[in-house]
Amino acid sequence: MGDTLNSICFQENNVSWVQAEVNPGQSVVVKKAVESPLPFIINYDNIQKPTTALQIANHLNSLALSYELSPQNVRFVLSAKFALVKKIRVDRAIPESEYTDITKAELKQLLTGSLDEYLVYPPQYLRENGATRELLSVSLRKEVFEFVQQIETEANLSASKINLNCFTIDNFYRRFFPNLRGQALLVNFTERGFELILSDDLRFLNFSFKPYSKSLQNIDQLDEQEILASFSAIVDDLQHPEILEMPLYAISHIFLFGNYLKPSWLNSIKEQFRIPVRILDPAQSTEWHIQVDDENFRSLGSHRFVEPISNIF
Structure with a gap:
């Protein structure tokens, strides 16, 4: 038997939580699946309020209690709307040593605050497109990251990863439909x-x-x-x-x-x-076997839980 993982996905107005077990032989057992409106919309104004993270944490604890969900082995996945995922195109003649400076210069024009207010991450990514090369940059406000960390702390969850849904779903797609x-x-x-x-x-x-x-x-x-x-x-x-x-x-x-x-x-x-x-639909994959033990997952439809499922791998 594999480890049981808890994947929690935040959109700005709702949360979805999947408890699943990934087993050898490319098999997944969906044990629990829950979705619920959040008590607050996650936006810039609300994350400034001192009690918002606590109330969202209390909401997660309430879901865990009601549906017997574990606070261990937790992974968070955030809507990519909370970040700036930016493709940056450079001429192929430009040396790679200049890519960082070019990226910073472009981000300065796009971001609403100073670069110091953001966590900027350049994933390993390079795509040729004619005479240009495409780079990728991800920028997340430090306030958003700290807000999510505060939810984790207040809810007494053990979160090992915080990902953006655009990358987890991209990986899920290739994994399930290679x-x-x-x-x-x-x-x-x-x-x-x-x-x-x-x-x-x-x-x-x-x-x-x-x-x-x-x-x-x-x-x-x-x-x-x-x-x-x-x-x-x-x-x-x-x-x-x-x-x-x-x-x-x-x-x-x-x-x-x-x-x-x-x-x-x-x-x-x-x-x-x-x-x-x-x-x-994960169940349509010819590469992975999905066993569903949760009636909620069946009745609502697997398409509603793609985001949290994508983050269990």
Whole structure:
């Protein structure tokens, strides 16, 4: 038997928690799966308040007590909206010794505060694209990181990792569907917009967040036609950007998931594209066996728990 892991995912307005066991032979047992609204939206104003972390910690403890979840072997995964995941393009003629300075100069123009206020991480990433090279930089406010650490401390959890969902889901996609070739668009339906993760069979490609509407309306304020029209326009823009002669991406597969995705939308979305579209369901993997011991996971649907599941590996 493998170790039992607890993966807790934070979106700005909700939390999802999966307790699972990863066994030899590429087998996963989902023991518990819970999702719940947070007592506070995680935004800049609320993380400044001295009691917000404590109240979220108390909420996690309440979930653990109600659903008999363990506080040990915990991993946190955060929505990538809490950070800035930035692709930086440089001319291939520029020496690698200058990449750090170029990255810092570009971030200074994008970040709302001083670089000293951020944890800046350059993942090992290099992608050739014609005459340019693509670098990757991740910036997370130190206040956000310290806020999450405070939740861990107040809840008396033993968290070993804090990851961003765009990277855990990218890794999960290749791990569970290694035989798919070409570029994949992984779409997370959140409360106010689409989280778009671009991957291929080799590496992470990009992340972006696109709201459902310009006024950042909640998905519950929109009808199905408005949501699907917004999605269609975003995918079209990814493949045929007006400002470029050639598209940056050639998407071969689209996978849908998230708390706010309604599986009943799938057929309507399929009709909009020639690209294969499917729900990102771990159980459809030919490489991994998923055993589900939790009725909540079955009834709500595995697509709602992709984020926490992706962080157990």
